[in-house]
Amino acid sequence: MTDPHLDVELHHRLGRIDLDVRLAVGRETLALIGPSGVGKSSVLRAIAGLLKPKRGRIVCDGRPLLDTQRRVDLPPEERRVGLVFQDGALFPHLSVAQNIAYGLRPRSGGRRERRARVAEILERFAIAPLADSRPTRISGGERQRVAIARAVATSPDVLLLDEPLSALDTVTKSHVAAELSRILTGLRLPTILVSHDFGDVAGLAERVAVMDAGRIVQTGTTAELLRAPASAFVAAFVGTNYFLGEARRAADTTVIDLDEGGRVVSDDAAVGRVAVVVQPWHVAIGDPAVASPDANALIGPITSVAPRGGTLRVAVASTPAITVDVAADAPVVAGLTVGAVVAATWPPALTRLVPPA
Amino acid sequence: MRHGRLLRLTAAAITGIAAAVLLTFVGLPLLAIFLRVPLSTLVAQLHSPVARDALLISLKTSLTALAFIVVVGTPVAHLLGTKKFPGRSVLVTLFELPLVLPPVVAGIGLFVAFGRFGLLGASLQRFGIRLPFTWVAVVMAQAFVAMPFYVRQAVAAFASIDPQLVRASRTLGAGPSKTFLRVAVPLARQSLSAGAALAWARALGEFGATALFAGSLQGITQTLPLAIYSAFDSADLTACLAMSALLVAVSFGVLITVKILLRSRAWV
Incomplete structure (x- = not known):
């Protein structure tokens, strides 16, 4: 059979x-x-x-x-x-x-x-x-x-x-x-x-x-x-961050000018139209004043904090908006209130570039 | 303040009086049937040939009419309750018409349709089938007027079945007829029984259409209501009351049964 x-x-x-x-x-x-x-x-x-x-x-x-x-x-x-x-x-x-x-x-x-x-x-x-x-x-x-x-x-x-x-x-x-x-x-x-x-x-x-x-x-x-x-x-549905933009090479890295404004850097090589994919659990949340200049950073107020199992899913109304997963027991959690202005940061090494839709 | 209280008291008084009037109006005639003559006389009267014949004819015809209504009405009600098709509401209205139609008019209709010179009656006559003034005519008159009591209840019952259960049955390998017999009918059972009880009571009490289409021949077409009228006509009030008392008791029993059926849901 x-x-x-x-x-x-x-x-x-x-x-x-x-x-x-x-x-x-x-x-x-x-x-x-x-x-x-x-x-x-x-x-x-x-x-x-x-x-x-x-x-x-x-x-x-x-x-x-x-x-x-x-x-x-x-x-x-x-x-x-x-x-x-x-x-x-x-x-x-x-x-x-x-x-x-x-x-x-x-x-x-x-x-x-x-x-x-x-x-x-x-x-x-x-x-x-x-x-x-x-x-x-x-x-x-x-x-x-x-x-x-x-x-x-x-x-x-x-x-x-x-x-x-x-x-x-x-x-x-x-x-x-x-x-x-x-x-x-x-x-x-x-x-x-x-x-x-x-x-x-x-x-x-x-x-x-x-x-x-x-x-x-x-x-x-x-x-x-x-x-x-x-x-x-699809990105929104599976719960990952997805930004469209224009990529150009600069030295060893790729710089992407996002359509919605803002600029991020990736270790992936690409030129022209790209989609930037960033996993929520690769993003850290911190004080905008002390954000590392080497990391990608999006700054904006928190719009929601939703518990999902052992993590908190935090929505930040930056430009573009980004979703961040924070371990529920992380020290930073205490400051995560709606309206608080935070910096969402992640390294260029965890910034994936994929062909756009 | 005092004004409001007075108004409330007046309203309560009016309601009380209305309730008393209605109770007397409905209750007294029913009570009178049992009070006029001693109960033992009533029971004895039921043994008279006229009463016994009428009782037997009534049972035979009303139960046959009920069987016909259930066998024919159930599949039709299922269709009307579960399928949408053009002309559906016209059909539903048509089947409900006997509810409001004067029974005498139903009798006339049956007569000109199935009577000797009726639309279909003439053809039936050629095959040697003669319907008017037979016990079959009684059944037809009863079925005509009682049908909507069952069909209305059955349509509503089938319509209220969760269509998901029907779909589940189909995906479990049951065809439409098995689904009808094993899902739709059992789920509608209480409502169907209640409708059947109401239809039977209506058939049992049928008078107008029967009188016109079947006549009042003792031992052949004379049902209890016709026998009551006939006894009243010949001034035999005791026989009248005896048979009336019987019908009151039966009607009361049917109503109680229907209420119990519609309140309970066996599987909950």
Whole structure:
């Protein structure tokens, strides 16, 4: 048997945006990310057969699920595509065990075999104690686990997860993310995971595809997207600093005049139009009066300070504006109040130059 | 200050009087049915041939009408509740019309449609099918007027089902009919039962359309309401009251059942 492999090509009109998506997924997890309303969920629904695109072709492991040219359009129940809905979409009138048994085909073995399969799934997803509970009586994290178990129980060829983490609180989210990672690694199915939060999926997916206004604007590993975002949009989405400017060589270094004003220096060699990429955790915050003349520096007032795990994400309204990550226990933290004027500094060696969008 | 208090007292007095008037107006006739003759006489009267025949005919026809309404109305209500298509609201309004239509007019309509010289009746006649003045005509009259009570409730119930659950069912390998039977119907069950109870009560009490389209033949088409009218006509007030008391009791039971059904959600 060849590897299950999912090939997707979709064209569809979605309100004001044109959905135009091409995707290939191997035995891996691909995260499809982007802000709300760019068509991510519609891609999932089209693959599952819940939305019929104007034109398109979806092939799974050589089996065409949709081919508008050849008038192939399998109904959802024949696609063997598991879809986990954002809120779980568990059947409220059935117990957890009955929810999981729902998708087991009546032909596949007798009653005893079905019961054994349900028991096995309950065990594997550590939800056996919930077997007789109603979905309305279990927690959000448990519901999410049951929803994934229910989709996996049908032995799908493809697994689609629509915002699996966004409805969960921060603590539950990290638990479910860890579990999800373990489950997905074990399944080795072509998996597409939709999210509006890069941070939520960065650790879950082998590859990340960033979507904007119906199109995929960049695909790559988490590291690739951070290192060389293809546009300001991608950079903003993955949370890195991105400035466009004009580069010229000066002695051993490159001097970039930024479009928005200001000047930075990089050790990378480049001439002409460039994009400057600076990782928030490479930037230091300090007193403008004592900033080192060798470092790049942007000066401005702090506009927000947001905790993210062990770090604080600080937004500085310099020209151009810059985002800085500061360790939550750094001595400088005490002075980080909104409105305080600070210098964001970083060395030329950590100033990456990439081709502009 | 004193002025405001006076106003409040007056308002309270008016409300109190209105409540007393309404309570008397609705309660007294119901009470009177049970108070006029001793209860034992009422029960004994139910054993008379006329009352027994009427009760049996009423049960047979109203339950048949209910079965017809549920079998035909459920899929149609599901369609109306879950799909958007041109003419949908026109259809919904059409199916609701019997709610406000005078039953006598419904009877006339049935007569000129399915009667001997009616639109469809003439053709039926050629196949030897004659509907008016048979128990089937009673069923048709009852189904006509009672249908909206079930269909309205069912449309609302199906429309309120989270479409995500239907989509989930499809992706889990269940086709449209399995999804309908295993997701939509169970989720709508309470509302469907309540609608069915209301429709049955309406069918049981049907008078106008039945009288016109099916007549009042004892043992064939004479249902309880028709028997009550007939007994009243022949000045047999005791028989009248006995059958009326029975219908009051049944109606009360149906209403309580509907309230319980609509309040509870079995899976919560």
